[in-house]
Every structure is written in structure tokens, then in C-alpha cells.
Amino acid sequence: MIQRWDVAGAAASTRLRADLDIAYGDGALETLDIYRPDEDGRPAPVLVFLHGGYWQWRDKKDFVFLAEPWVAAGVVTVLVNYPLAPSATMDEIVDACRRAVAWTAARIGRHGGDRDSIWISGHSAGGHLTAAMLATDWRSFGFALPPMAGGLAISGLYELEPIRLSYLNAVLGMDADMARRHSPALHPPAAAPPLLCAVGGAETAEFHRQQAALVDAWRAGGLEVAAVDVPGRNHFTVLDAFADPGHDLFRTLRRRMPGPE
Numbered sequence: 592m593i594q595r596w597d598v599a600g601a602a603a604s605t606r607l608r609a610d611l612d613i614a615y616g617d618g619a620l621e622t623l624d625i626y627r628p629d630e631d632g633r634p635a636p637v638l639v640f641l642h643g644g645y646w647q648w649r650d651k652k653d654f655v656f657l658a659e660p661w662v663a664a665g666v667v668t669v670l671v672n673y674p675l676a677p678s679a680t681m682d683e684i685v686d687a688c689r690r691a692v693a694w695t696a697a698r699i700g701r702h703g704g705d706r707d708s709i710w711i712s713g714h715s716a717g718g719h720l721t722a723a724m725l726a727t728d729w730r731s732f733g734f735a736l737p738p739m740a741g742g743l744a745i746s747g748l749y750e751l752e753p754i755r756l757s758y759l760n761a762v763l764g765m766d767a768d769m770a771r772r773h774s775p776a777l778h779p780p781a782a783a784p785p786l787l788c789a790v791g792g793a794e795t796a797e798f799h800r801q802q803a804a805l806v807d808a809w810r811a812g813g814l815e816v817a818a819v820d821v822p823g824r825n826h827f828t829v830l831d832a833f834a835d836p837g838h839d840l841f842r843t844l845r846r847r848m849p850g851p852e
Contacts, residue, residue, distance in 0.1 A: 592827050593653070600655030607655075607662060610702060615694035618674050621687055623695070624651055625702045626658040626668040634705035636848035639669045639695055639739075641724075643715030643746075645754075646684055647676040647762050657834050664836060665850050667704040669695055673720075676763045681751075681773050688720050689727055696738030708849055711742040714830055718747020718788075722775035722805060725783045741785040743819075743844050745833060746798055746826055749776035749805040753797065776805040779812035785847075786816045789840055791824030791832075798826065819843050 610625040628635055638661050642649050651670035658668040673679075673687040696706050713721040721744040729737050748754060751770040754763065771777060786809065790802045802818065809816040821829050821840055832838040836845075 596653065596656045596830075599659075600653065603659040604655050607658060615691045616687060618687065620672045620674045621690070622651075622672050623691055624655075624658075624670045625699075625704075626655075626662050626670070627703050628662045628665050628667065630703055633850075634700065634708075635665055635667045635703055636708040636850060637667045637669060637695065637699055637704040637706075637710065638844075639671060639692060639709060639711050641671050641673070641688055641711070641713030641717035641720045643713065643717045644675075645759055645763075646681065646716045647759075657830070660834050660836050660841070664841075664845055666845070666848065667699065667702060669699070669704075681763065681765055681769055685720065685723050685773055688724060689732065692724055692738060693729075693732045693734070696734070705849070706738070707740070709739045710844065710848065711739050712745065712833075712844070713747070714745040714833070715826065716748065718744035719749060719751075719773075719775070721745075722747060722749055722786065723773060725786050726775050726778060726780040728780075737784050739784055741787070741847065743787040743789065744805075745789045745840075746791060746794060746829055747788065747801065747805070748798075749801050750774045776801070776808050779809045779814060781812075783809075783814050786814070787819055787844065788816065789819040789821050789829065791826060791829035792820070792822040793825040794829070795826075 608627045612622045651672045661668045671691045711721050711724045721742045725742045751774045755765045755770040832840040
């Protein structure tokens with residue numbers, strides 16, 4: 592499946608208009624790629640995608656296959672790299688993603704994007720980072736209001752203590768305080784833009800439990816959060832749904848953005 596994504600991404604990269612490897616910070620992995628639809632004189636809605644890989648693997652270039660259908664739908668698509676464990680802690684990973692979002696909000700107008708219609712999305716570890724972006728107090732980054740219209744977290748992990756107690760923590764190096772600090776299900780923000788959550792119907796029980804915990808906690812806090820059903824999809828084929836303009840997962844998010852689908 593990953594090989595198929597790589598082949599599709601390589602083909603898409605020959606067709607897409609792109610500004611590549613733009614630095615949003617000083618770190619080697621603090622870069623992003625911007626894929627742009629044809630200009631029609633109006634700012635386009637923006638999708639910022641945070642990749643998965645358990646905070647220690649993968650690269651933005653692995654997800655170029657996602658950019659093509661979103662660009663075809665008239666959306667400026669931003670693929671983000673961030674520092675990876677073990678070279679970076681969870682504190683540093685989350686901070687880097689915040690700076691990537693802040694950079695996008697401040698500068699995306701230069702690349703044809705509408706800074707008032709930025710949507711954050713991510714898969715797996717990127718789903719966690721998506722929720723973390725919506726839970727951020729953006730005033731410390733100079734924004735009076737959150738710099739995004741909302742988010743879509745796909746197959747995310749929102750309570751990190753189980754991760755800390757697993758084999759993955761040999762690389763991540765989280766202690767209990769860090770795992771708790773970066774668990775969006777345990778810390779609903781006082782206010783946040785709307786959050787959509789999706790998990791494949793064929794994913795394992797823990798992914799479903801994690802999403803339910805986040806949705807319940809954020810709803811109890813009075814936040815706007817909704818679950819999108821993705822029947823029959825596993826942890827990887829759910830991303831095929833996100834790249835399919837005919838699928839409800841794609842269409843649910845696109846309908847929330849301005850402009851025709």
C-alpha cells in the first residue's frame with residue numbers, strides 16, 4: 592500500500608505546482624511543501640497535513656499522493672515535516688508543528704491561500720498533532736484567535752499513557768508528565784475551532800476507544816466536535832478515503848471550506 596502511495600505521489604509531483612522545502616524553523620526537518628491550484632484571482636482554502644509514523648518515522652514527501660485530489664478541489668495543500676524522535680522530544684515535536692501552523696497563517700497569502708480558511712488535518716500521530724494544534728493557546732504565538740478554521744483528525748492517538756507504556760516509548764522517551772501534558776483527551780481547551788474525527792471501521796479497538804475518549808471529553812467541555820464514519824477502512828486504507836473526492840470523508844471536510852467542491 593505504501594509503495595502504491597509512493598508511485599502515485601511521484602506521478603503527482605510531476606503535475607502539481609509546488610513551492611518545496613520552505614523553512615519554517617531552523618531545524619533540518621522544519622520544512623514544508625505548498626501545492627497550489629490554478630489561480631482564479633481569489634484566495635483558496637488551505638489544508639495543512641501533519642503526517643503519521645508514531646512521531647518517529649515518515650516524511651512529507653510520502654504523502655504527495657494526498658495533495659493532488661485536494662489541489663484539484665481548489666485547495667492549497669501544505670505538507671509539513673517536523674523533527675522526529677529520538678532526536679526530538681514530544682515537547683519539541685508539538686512545538687515545531689505549532690510554529691509550522693503559525694508560519695502558514697502568517698504567509699500563506701503569498702502562495703494563494705486564504706489565511707481565514709486554514710484547516711488542519713493529520714493521520715495517526717498526525718491525528719494527535721491535529722488535536723494538539725486545536726487545543727493550543729495561540730495567544731502566546733501572537734494570535735488573538737486560533738489561526739485555523741477547524742481540523743480533521745484521522746485515526747489519532749489522544750491519550751498517550753498507553754503509548755508511554757508500550758515498546759514505542761523506547762524511542763519516544765516520554766515520562767508520565769509529558770504523556771499527560773500532550774494528551775488532548777485529558778485537556779479539553781476552554782475554546783477551540785470545530786474538530787472532526789474519523790477512524791476506520793476496520794481499525795483496532797484502541798483507535799476507536801481513543802477517538803471516543805476525545806470526542807466525549809471535548810463535547811463535555813462544550814466544544815464542537817463530531818465523528819465521521821469510515822466503514823470498512825483499516826488504519827491505512829482510511830487515508831485512501833481521505834484522498835478520494837467521492838468519499839464522505841473527503842467531502843465532509845471540503846464542504847466546510849469556501850468555494851465549489
